[in-house]
Amino acid sequence: MSPLPATAETPDPASRRGQPKGADTIVCRELAKIYETRDGHNVLALASINLSIKDGEFLTVVGPSGCGKSTLLKVLGGLTEITRGEALLNGSPIVGPRRDIGVVFQSPTLLPWRTVLDNVMLPIHVLGLDRTEGEERARGLIEMVGLAGFEMKYPNELSGGMQQRVAISRALVHQPALLLMDEPFGALDALTREAMNTELQRIWMETRRTIFLITHSITEAVFLGDRVAVMTPRPGKLAEHIDVDLPRPRSLDIMTSPRFGELVTRIRGLLQTQGGLE
Numbered sequence: 001m002s003p004l005p006a007t008a009e010t011p012d013p014a015s016r017r018g019q020p021k022g023a024d025t026i027v028c029r030e031l032a033k034i035y036e037t038r039d040g041h042n043v044l045a046l047a048s049i050n051l052s053i054k055d056g057e058f059l060t061v062v063g064p065s066g067c068g069k070s071t072l073l074k075v076l077g078g079l080t081e082i083t084r085g086e087a088l089l090n091g092s093p094i095v096g097p098r099r100d101i102g103v104v105f106q107s108p109t110l111l112p113w114r115t116v117l118d119n120v121m122l123p124i125h126v127l128g129l130d131r132t133e134g135e136e137r138a139r140g141l142i143e144m145v146g147l148a149g150f151e152m153k154y155p156n157e158l159s160g161g162m163q164q165r166v167a168i169s170r171a172l173v174h175q176p177a178l179l180l181m182d183e184p185f186g187a188l189d190a191l192t193r194e195a196m197n198t199e200l201q202r203i204w205m206e207t208r209r210t211i212f213l214i215t216h217s218i219t220e221a222v223f224l225g226d227r228v229a230v231m232t233p234r235p236g237k238l239a240e241h242i243d244v245d246l247p248r249p250r251s252l253d254i255m256t257s258p259r260f261g262e263l264v265t266r267i268r269g270l271l272q273t274q275g276g277l278e
Contacts, residue, residue, distance in 0.1 A: 031046060047236065068235065103182070115151065117152065147166065179211045
């Protein structure tokens with residue numbers, strides 16, 4: 001595995017915004033979600049969500065606990081029904097789980113009786129895709145995430161960071177149009193989390209998948225995102241979108257730059273204003 005050099009001239013989706021390049025992968029219009037509690041009361045989790053995500057864009061989402069971040073991710077993944085409004089993926093309504101969506105959760109949720117290769121191949125088997133092509137992609141992804149030589153290892157033989165790399169490979173193997181990530185590094189220690197941030201950036205720059213990532217970390221959101229969407233306390237709304245005008249590839253040293261600090265401070269101020277700083 002060789003990381004992209006600092007001088008790599010990789011086009012940045014953030015630099016394309018405002019130009020007629022790239023269609024919207026995701027469009028949400030006046031999206032709302034209401035949950036009914038066991039005692040018959042209604043809880044408004046999401047209210048009037050209007051959102052668009054460009055093809056190949058990396059969108060990160062921050063907000064206070066209970067604001068509906070994970071609910072929004074479940075809606076985009078077809079894992080929960082919309083109460084009002086609509087959510088479209090490449091122009092098609094999201095009304096249930098779809099083949100063109102990949103999901104990575106905080107826990108890798110690997111099957112302990114399957115090897116690394118077999119875990120990555122799971123969507124190929126479940127979706128009935130061509131196994132020869134699927135295995136070729138799986139092996140390529142395993143190599144891309146730095147796990148070449150671990151194909152026949154089992155999850156209990158891997159570290160937490162390695163397990164999450166397998167989970168990311170599994171989510172990408174069927175070539176989804178959208179990759180949803182719900183606190184994917186929240187359970188990792190600080191050093192491993194930083195390493196996985198740089199790794200995920202590299203994977204995204206190589207695959208150019210559209211990514212929607214939820215995080216509680218403002219610095220993680222700024223480091224990874226082309227844009228940071230800031231949500232309000234429940235009922236969750238999108239308070240503001242912050243463009244991250246930092247060059248890529250980003251090294252961890254960029255966190256000490258004045259511009260990085262300005263962006264973090266602005267987002268923290270928004271959360272404090274809303275009374276929802278975590």
